[in-house]
Amino acid sequence: MKKGFWSSSRVAVLGGGSFGTVIANMVAKNVAQVSLYVRAEEQARQMNSTRMNPSYVKEMVLDEKIRAASTYDKVFESDLDMVIFALPSHATRAQAKIVARYMKGHELVLHATKGIEEQSLKRISIVLAEELPVIRIGAISGPNLAGEIAKNEPAATVVASPFHDVIIAGEEILSNPRFRVYTSHDLIGVEWGGTLKNIFAIASGILDSIGFGWNTKSLLLSRGLAEMVRFGVAMGADAETFLGLSGMGDLIATCSSNQSRNFRVGYALAKGDKLDEVLADLGQVAEGVRTTRIVYEFAKERSVEMPITEAVYNILQGKWTVEQGVAHLMTRPTVQDE
Amino acid sequence: MLVDPRLNPLSGSLIDPTTGSHPAVRFETHPAVRGELYNLDMRSYRDDVIENVVRRTTADFKSQDPRLLLEETLYNERLRLRRSRTSPILSPHVANRNKRDVRFIGRIQAGLKSTVSLDDYQHLLKDFGGHFAAEICGNFEPKMYDFAIKFVPWMFDWILNAASVKRFIPGVSSESLQSRLRVVGEVEHLQKLAQKGTILLVPTHLSNIDSILIGYVIHLMSLPPFAYGAGLNLFSNPVLSFAMSRLGAYTVDRQKSSPLYKATLKNYSTEILKRGIHSIFFPAGGRVRSGAIESHLKLGLLGTALQAQLERYQENSPNPNIYVVPMVMNYHFVFEAASLIEDYLEAAGKHRFAPHDGDAQIPIMSLARFFWKLFSKQSEVWVRVGRPLDVFGNFVDENGFSLGPNGTTIDPKKWLISGGELKAVKQRDREYTEILGEKISGRYRAENIVLSSHLVAFSLFQLLRKQYPQLDLFRFLRISRAQRIVPMDRFYAEAEKCHQMVLQAVDQGRLHLSGPLKCGDVKIWAEEGIRQLGLFHDVKVARVDDQTITTDDMNLLYYYRNRLTGYGFGKIDEGLQSKKFFGETDEKGFLV
Numbered sequence: 001m002k003k004g005f006w007s008s009s010r011v012a013v014l015g016g017g018s019f020g021t022v023i024a025n026m027v028a029k030n031v032a033q034v035s036l037y038v039r040a041e042e043q044a045r046q047m048n049s050t051r052m053n054p055s056y057v058k059e060m061v062l063d064e065k066i067r068a069a070s071t072y073d074k075v076f077e078s079d080l081d082m083v084i085f086a087l088p089s090h091a092t093r094a095q096a097k098i099v100a101r102y103m104k105g106h107e108l109v110l111h112a113t114k115g116i117e118e119q120s121l122k123r124i125s126i127v128l129a130e131e132l133p134v135i136r137i138g139a140i141s142g143p144n145l146a147g148e149i150a151k152n153e154p155a156a157t158v159v160a161s162p163f164h165d166v167i168i169a170g171e172e173i174l175s176n177p178r179f180r181v182y183t184s185h186d187l188i189g190v191e192w193g194g195t196l197k198n199i200f201a202i203a204s205g206i207l208d209s210i211g212f213g214w215n216t217k218s219l220l221l222s223r224g225l226a227e228m229v230r231f232g233v234a235m236g237a238d239a240e241t242f243l244g245l246s247g248m249g250d251l252i253a254t255c256s257s258n259q260s261r262n263f264r265v266g267y268a269l270a271k272g273d274k275l276d277e278v279l280a281d282l283g284q285v286a287e288g289v290r291t292t293r294i295v296y297e298f299a300k301e302r303s304v305e306m307p308i309t310e311a312v313y314n315i316l317q318g319k320w321t322v323e324q325g326v327a328h329l330m331t332r333p334t335v336q337d338e
Numbered sequence: 339m340l341v342d343p344r345l346n347p348l349s350g351s352l353i354d355p356t357t358g359s360h361p362a363v364r365f366e367t368h369p370a371v372r373g374e375l376y377n378l379d380m381r382s383y384r385d386d387v388i389e390n391v392v393r394r395t396t397a398d399f400k401s402q403d404p405r406l407l408l409e410e411t412l413y414n415e416r417l418r419l420r421r422s423r424t425s426p427i428l429s430p431h432v433a434n435r436n437k438r439d440v441r442f443i444g445r446i447q448a449g450l451k452s453t454v455s456l457d458d459y460q461h462l463l464k465d466f467g468g469h470f471a472a473e474i475c476g477n478f479e480p481k482m483y484d485f486a487i488k489f490v491p492w493m494f495d496w497i498l499n500a501a502s503v504k505r506f507i508p509g510v511s512s513e514s515l516q517s518r519l520r521v522v523g524e525v526e527h528l529q530k531l532a533q534k535g536t537i538l539l540v541p542t543h544l545s546n547i548d549s550i551l552i553g554y555v556i557h558l559m560s561l562p563p564f565a566y567g568a569g570l571n572l573f574s575n576p577v578l579s580f581a582m583s584r585l586g587a588y589t590v591d592r593q594k595s596s597p598l599y600k601a602t603l604k605n606y607s608t609e610i611l612k613r614g615i616h617s618i619f620f621p622a623g624g625r626v627r628s629g630a631i632e633s634h635l636k637l638g639l640l641g642t643a644l645q646a647q648l649e650r651y652q653e654n655s656p657n658p659n660i661y662v663v664p665m666v667m668n669y670h671f672v673f674e675a676a677s678l679i680e681d682y683l684e685a686a687g688k689h690r691f692a693p694h695d696g697d698a699q700i701p702i703m704s705l706a707r708f709f710w711k712l713f714s715k716q717s718e719v720w721v722r723v724g725r726p727l728d729v730f731g732n733f734v735d736e737n738g739f740s741l742g743p744n745g746t747t748i749d750p751k752k753w754l755i756s757g758g759e760l761k762a763v764k765q766r767d768r769e770y771t772e773i774l775g776e777k778i779s780g781r782y783r784a785e786n787i788v789l790s791s792h793l794v795a796f797s798l799f800q801l802l803r804k805q806y807p808q809l810d811l812f813r814f815l816r817i818s819r820a821q822r823i824v825p826m827d828r829f830y831a832e833a834e835k836c837h838q839m840v841l842q843a844v845d846q847g848r849l850h851l852s853g854p855l856k857c858g859d860v861k862i863w864a865e866e867g868i869r870q871l872g873l874f875h876d877v878k879v880a881r882v883d884d885q886t887i888t889t890d891d892m893n894l895l896y897y898y899r900n901r902l903t904g905y906g907f908g909k910i911d912e913g914l915q916s917k918k919f920f921g922e923t924d925e926k927g928f929l930v
Contacts, residue, residue, distance in 0.1 A: 005757045081758075100744040105752030133742030135730065135753070135773065136766070164765040165756050 006172040008032045009081035014095060016043060016068065017284065018056040018146035019112055020086030023174075026149070027084070028063035030173045035075040036068045044068040056284075060150040076102035082169055083107050084140075085128065088285040089115030092124055096131035105133050108166050110159065112140040114194035114250075115287035118294055123191045125161075138166035139187060140174070141194035141246040143253030145260065149179070156180035158246040160190035182245055189241030192232045197251040198262045198288030199295060200224035203312050204255035205266025206322055220308065221255055227306045231295065234304050262288035269315065270322050292316055307332060353522065358853065360525040360723075363558045384475055387609055391471040392464055394605040395598065404459035407598065408450075411466055414596035415443055422593065432570055435473075442469050463598075470602040474588050520852075523723035523785065525559055527736055528663055531726055532561055534738040535659035536614045538643050539564060542632055542666050542782055543620035545673045552618060552665075555721050565610050566618040567603070567639075592624065604642055611646035611660055621778060627682035629675065629900035631666070631782045640778075641771040644729040648754050648762055659738055659750065662731075662774065664724035664781045668852070668901070670717050670791040670870035679897040683812070717870055720852055724785040730770050731777030783849065783904050788840055790854045790867030794880055795898035797833040797864075798824065798889060800908065815892040823888045834860045839907055848905060872898060 009031045013024040016038030028034045038044050047053050047068040051061050062068075069075050076099075083103065087095055092113060109132060113124045122130075125137045138161025149155055159170030159181055171181045184190050200220060207216050228251070229242045241247055254260040258267070265286045268278040279286060296313040299306045311325035320328070354361040399407055419436055449462050531537060541552060549568055556564055567590040588610075590603060611617055621640050622632035643660045650658035672678070725733055728740040728750050735741055740748040753770070756763045801824055806814055837860060843849055854863045868887070872879035877890035879898060889895045 097744055100742070100746050103746070105742075105748050105750075106755040131743050133744075133746040133748045135770075162769050165763065 006031060006081070006169060009173070010035070010078055011082045011084065011173060012037065012075050012080050013084045013086055014075070014099065015086035015088075016047070016053060016056070017086060017088075019144070020084075021053045021057050021062070022060070022144075022146045022149045023084060023086055023112060023140070024066050025060065025063050026176060026179060027173045028065040029176055032065070033078075034063070034066045035077075035080075036066050037072065037075045038068055038070055041070040044070040057146060057150050072098060072102050079104065080107055082173065083109050085109065085111035085113060085124070087111075087113060089113050089117060089124060089287060089290070093117065093127050093131060096128055100132050103133055107134055108163075108169050109134055109137045110140055110161075110166065110170055111137070113287075114141060114198060115291055116191075116195050116294060118290060121294060121298055123188065123195075125187055125191060136163045136166050137161065138163065138170060139191050139194070140170065141190050141250065142182075143245065143249045145253060145257055147259050152178050154178050154180075156182060156245055156249075158182045158184050158190055158244065160184040160187045160246070162187060184241060184244070184246070186238045186241040188235060189232055189237030190246045192235055192237055193228065193242055193244075193247035194250055195287070195291055196228045196231060196295065197224075197247070197254050198286075199292045199309050199312055200228075200251060201254035201260050201262035202266035202269075202288045202292065202316070203308055205258075205260075205263040205268075206270040206312075206315065206325075207266075208258075208263075209267045209270035210322060217255070221251060224255075224308055225251060227308055231299060231304055231306060234302065261286045265289060266312075275316060275318070289316060359519070359521040359558075360523065362525040362529060362560075363521040363555075364560060387606070387613075388468060388471045388475055390609050391475075391602060391605045392467045394608070395467045395471075395601050396460075396464060398601050398605070399463075399598070404456060404463050408446075408459055408463050408466065411463075411596040411598045412443065412446065414599075415439065415594070418593050418595070419443075435570070466598060467602055470594070470599050471606060474590070474603055474606050518717065519555075519558075519719050519721070521555055521558060521721045521723070522787075522850075523665075523721075524663075524725055525723050527726055528723050529559060529561065530736050531661045531663075531734065531738055532616065535657045535661050536611055536646075537561075537564070537616040538611065538660055538662045539616070539618040540621045540640075540662060540664050540778055541618065542664075543622055543625050544629070544667065544669065545625060547669075547673055548620075548625075548667055551667065551719065551721070559723075562616065564616040564618045567607070569624075600638065604638055607639055607642040608645045608649075611642060612649050614650075614655070614657070621775070625674065625678060627678045627685065628903075629672070629679060629682075629897040630903045631779070631786055631901070633779045633904065635775040635779055637768070637771045637775050640775055641767060644754075644767050644770055644774075645762065647729050647750065648760070648767075651751055651754065651760060659734075660729055661734055661738070662727045662729060662778065664727070664778050664785055666722045666724065666782055666785045666787065668720045668722075668787050668789050668792070670789055671872040671874040672897070673874065675872065675894055675897050676875065676891075679893045682897075683815070683893065686811075717873065718789075718852070720787045720789065722785050722787050722850065724781050727774070727777060727781070729774060731774040784847065785850065786901070787850045787852050788844075788855055788902065789852045789870070790863045791871035792867075792898055792901040793836055793840060793855065794833065794864055794867035794871050795895050796902045796907065797836045798829060798880060798887060799895050799899040800836065801829060801832045803908075815896060817892065819888070819890075822892070823886050826882065826885045826887055829887045830860050830864065833864050836907065837863070840902075843905055843907075 007030060010033045011027050011031050012035045013020050013027065014037040016024075016036055020036065024034050024036045036047070038047065043053075043055070045068075047062060047066075051064075053060070053062065083099070085092060085096070092111070109128055111124050111128060116123055117127050120127075125139055128137050129135055138159055140157055140159055142155075142157035144155060144157050156179065157174065159167050159174065160183070161167050161170075162185060167183045167185075171183065175181050203220055203224070204217065207220060225242060225248055228247060229239050232242055232247075233239050254263060257263065261282055261284055264282065265275075265278050265288065268281070269275060273281075275289070279289065292309060292313050293316070296306070296309050298304075299309060307329055311320065311329055314320040315322060315325050353359070354363075419440060422432070422436055446462055446466060449458075449465075453459055453462065528537065539552070539556075541548060549566070552564075552566075566587045568587040570589055570591045570593075588606065591599075607617065607619070619639050621635040623636040626632045643662060647658055647660045650660075728734050728748075730740070730748075730750065730753060732740040732742065732748055732750075735747075740750050742748040751760065754760055754762075756766060802817070802822060803814065806817060806821070809817070837855070840849070840851070840855070844851055854866045857863050868880045868882060872894055875891070875894060877894070879889055879891060879894045881888050881890060
């Protein structure tokens, strides 16, 4: 690599939600220019003039190297070295189809989406590989609550890709004294870790809402992790990946913080609110709701044992009450030693 | 869109109605196309190539201790020579080579005694590399080469037509090869790309016969000679050796296992691809033991395509691209089926690696017998040229541009830029090659042509399998003769069911059909398949007596049936149908 290549590079971040904005700000510290794609023209204009993105991240001033734009023509005006997707899972394929025409082939791609494509059950990196004229693709995943990073609290993430190129680039453009980057080659494990933990975040919100204590929470976390590993390994991931920042780490953060959207969904649901209303109130995407259904159906079809996921699914569907769910989990037959 | 009138609606490919092959395949005698390899001044070419290969190999090992490397290579070589001394199947050709190797090693060892500095070791190592490179490169005698080019096509015509039984029946004109050999698929595309860049042909490998057949098929497609890595054993047969020269063969000795040899071989491949010489190698390494479409490819040699293309970019070559063209060959019977499947079962049963390809010669008589059988029994050989790929596994259009998703074209050069520079990056290139390998094995399955005999074998095997579901594969293959008899009507029902399953897969573009299978009447295609199935063997792989069908050899039945593994047919047939497969990878064999 040429010395200082990344510090003079241009990067695009697609998605001006909370995490997209925070990532753009971090990246801006390490590169020459960041284009931030947002959907609404008004939002772009406001961000460029006020240097804030108040509807998603409060009180964070945007780095001066960030330029928000609402058209891909503007985002891809000059040659880019890296494109970061920070879009909800259901929007990724459609946007990638459009972006494909703008890309030249030398760009590296990262995504920060913690979810999977419905129906096909494809990981986001696979969706991107199917739509973009590039193949050097990776993921950013870890316990990264946008609000905390915006306040510059110390944190870390995992950048995963089969390609060293992508991992090194991720390290170069994301690292700063308050943000560490760990690396992994197990892209499958990292993506599934970030996806699956959302199910347990909902469960955790439910438990908090009822007012259960730490015994119950620990029970959820450790048995939830077991389900994540079981499912992940079945999908071709390494079990160890789930013990790291993008598995256990992310699980703890989303299950403990009331900042987490999925947690808030569970919390409100257990208070007796209807799912539609909860989601409408949230105003942002809670990936966990969709993920729970997809994973539950797949695991059932393939007989991967995932009792907590089953309970969360049934509660979300309104088929079980919270009490029924808890009772179901606690009275499962214990495993008899052979 | 304008539809080509020659387009066969059933297979979706271009077919000349008189030959059954692609119209661009020319069966009439025509002069050989000379091409790059022919035009070279062989003597200087050879020295130049060897020098470059040694230079590359030296660079590969520059960070290693030359003493250790030298000792390792010596050890490997001496071990190989000792083993081959006791080998009962050593051909005179190989024995001569071994004698020469012994002399060479003697010289190196003598040299070792007088070495003092690291430079001396470096020097000896270079000698060793040069020795390997010279062996691989072979002796390209321009005179012999010229002769071979003229002789081989004629030899093919002669062998193939001499075996035609109709030749001996008065009043019937000699039936030519075109009725037996079907070459279909992307022939024109391949021809166009051969003008625009360098072709790397990667065929499936079932039989030693493949090597001759490919040489001839290349000739029929009016392509210039290809460089080809042929096993040492093939050179020991003068007839084969000739056919090999026609291909511009270089030597691969699979018994030589030292890292130095392997690196030399790879570097040779890189060197000739970089020089724009069309090449062939079997990416599975050897003949596939199980009879299935290969799924595990050797990435070492495959990676030389990317390396060569990168170097051509760096040197600003006019036609830098290398096109990887998969090719699938299918036979109704495979010469070595019995020993291959035995190897396979032995290896699978004991969980150990399959033995290497032996040095066994192919006797000229059995070769003649093969062709005799092939052409007197009106058997067919199907060759399908697959859709060309670039070195990353992307499809390539007729103009040689790599196709990305959503109507994008990919400039492969951009994929080789890392950190703003066009350069080799080991880890990246290995990853790219792995993706190419997966793509090729996927294409093999998609380009595969189902023959009637394969479907007969598959149906019969499935029918028997369902009768003994409790037996594991090894016990199942040992069921008694009485247990193997099935009433014909049940067989037809199963065959019909399997046919439907295959037709569905054909609709989805997952594989192709051979001519007879396009017939809807199960009795017609099944009869043809039963007749063709392994007809070369001494035993009957499918035998029909009195309203029943049976097999004389379960292993062979399994072997021919395996050509249809990898599509999920077995699972669907046994009622385990499912839309999705467990996980993204199929290490547990769910797809079988």
